[in-house]
Each structure stands twice: as structure tokens, then as C-alpha cells.
Amino acid sequence: MKLSLLQKQALKTAFIALLFLVISALAFYAFIDISAISIILYTFLVFLCIYLIHLFQIKGFMHRQIRRVYESNLFENEAFVKSDMDAIELDALINKIKNFAESKHQEIDTLKDRDDFRRDFIGDISHELKTPLFTAQGYLLTVLDESIDDPAIRRKYLERTNKSIERLTYIVKDLDMIAKLESGMKLNYQKFNLIKVIQDVFEILEMKANKKNITLGLNDSYDYPVLVRADKEKIEQVLINLLSNSIKYGSLNGSTLVSIDSYSPQQFIVNVTDNGAGIPQEYIPRLFERFFRIDKSRSRDEGGSGLGLSIVKHIIEAHDQEVFVKSEPDKGSTFSFTINKVT
Helix, strand or coil, rough: CCCCCCHHHHHHHHHHHHHHHHHHHHHHHCCCCHHHHHHHHHHHHHHHHHHHHHHHHHHHHHHHHHHCCCCCCCCCCCCCCCCHHHCCCCCHHHHHHHHHHHHHHHHHHHHHHHHHHHHHHHHHHHHHHHHHHHHHHHHHHHCCCCCCCCCHHHHHHHHHHHHHHHHHHHHHHHHHHHHHHHHCCCCCEEEEEHHHHHHHHHHHHHHHHHHHCCEECCCHHHHHHHEEEEEEHHHHHHHHHHHHHHHHCCCCCCEEEEEEEEEEEEEEEEEEECCCCCCHHHHHHCCCCCCCCCCCCHHHHCCCCCCCHHHHHHHHHCCCCEEEEEECCEEEEEEEEEEEECC
């Protein structure tokens, strides 16, 4: 039978008392005429009494001290620790306290990670907002300077101011979308033809692609509809963000192809593949972080909020799907995501 810690402590005390009793009994036996059986019986009875007294005394003491702790607010919201306190064994109590301490340690680590993320995020967003704000302010102050009479210069500065304000608008709009996705924004699931959505996105981005002479297309004719079930508007946003990135970082006279393959009996996988500069492997794990850019100066020149891939990840994960990246420098990149089939 496995003994509890309390029982072991009581036994230890009782054995020490027993040793003392044995020595005393031997002394009595040597100098006083008492039978050996009487000594053994007496010793056993005293040992049992000491054990029981010690056991219940320590148990009562422990419960009084534990009750004092429970009456504090330390375990106020921890019913699993406080349940059946009077009947709980010391070993079980220690295990519960240990599990409680481990869970609190994990919570503290999580809070520290969130605090680090919050601090980094505030620093990033402050930097991202500061740049276009100061730029717009600088151009406006220049335009307000009465010494500038040339209308062409004024127009040029106003156009640059407008570009900075547009960038601020992108950042605020994308931050609002991420906040809604993180707070559990309800998705409007519906059945739709994914090929039609992809073609609509091609039309939206056609002018942007033409500026760099980048060809947008499907890898196959897809004469048949590819029916999926998802939030149509959100999936369109995912495709816009991925294709915009392929254009933004793609090579002049390059191409971006979209393909759709079967991923599982219930899912398709959509691949957006370009032949641009590619991404070094050390940057791939951070691609979906907010405001993360490989080439920050070039990215800001290209415009955008720096939140496009983060939004992609949030939307796809909100659909309980996955997003993947494969890339090699000078060989291009492939961004992929899964989506449910209509079955």
C-alpha cells in the first residue's frame, strides 16, 4: 500500500518514539521483573497511540493552515483547487497546487509574450504612421509657403501629399480589418465559383500589372466551374493581397499564374506563383508578421500598408484553413492557401 506524505511523516515520528520505547523497555527488562510479552504489547500500543495522535494532530494543523490560505483571494477563481478541501489528501493537494502554479506560470509567460508583442506593435505602427504623416505635413507646409508661385510645383507637392494620405488610409483600413478578424468577425459562408472570383481580381489589378508589364493568368483553361464554400468577399481580399504582392515585388515583364489543385477530399489548394526576385529562407517565417518588410525602403516606395500578408493569414485561419509559402531567391515565390470544396 502506497503511503501519503502525511502518513510517512507520522510513521517516521512514531518509529523515533518506538526506538526510545525499545531502549526504555530493555532497561526495564534488565532491572525490573517484567515479561517480554508485556513489554512487546506495551510497546506496540504506545507506538500505535503516538502514530494516531501525530497523524490527526498534523492533519488538523495542515487543514487549519490551508483554510487560512483558502480564505484569502489567492484561489478565488480556482474551484478545482478548493473543492472538497476537508476530504482532500495532502498528496492530492500538493499535486493540485503544483498544477495551479504551472498553469499560472504559463499564463505569466503568455502575458509577457503579449506585452512584448504589444510593445513591438506600438513601435511599428508609430513608425509606419509617422513617416507618411510627417511627409504630408512637410509638403503642405511647403505649399502654404507664399514664396512658391509656380502652380506646377504646388500641384506636384499636393500630389505627393495625397499619396502619403492614401498610405495612411491603407494602414487604418487594414488595421480595422485585422481588429475585426481577431475579435471573431462573422464570416458569410456561401457557395461560389472560385474561377470567376480570380478573373474578377485579374480585372481589378490589370492596370497595376500593366505598369510593370506583368502578365496575370490561370495555369489552365478551367472551362468548368470550381465550386467552393467560404466568405466570397474575404477570399477575394486574400487573392487581391497575394496578387498585389506578386506585382509589387515581381520582375519587369514577368508573370503571375494562379493554379487550383485538389488538396484533400474536402479541400482545394490555390497557388499564386510568380517569377520575381524570390525571398531568402531566413525571412519566410516572419512574412506574415504585421509591418514586416524584407526591403523596407522599396516596400514604402511601392505603397501599401505592410499588413497585406498578415490579413491573408487572419482570413485563411478564420476559415480554419492553412496558408503556405515556398520561395527561392531569383526563382520566384508561391503563396498557397486551402479552401473547402462544395461536396
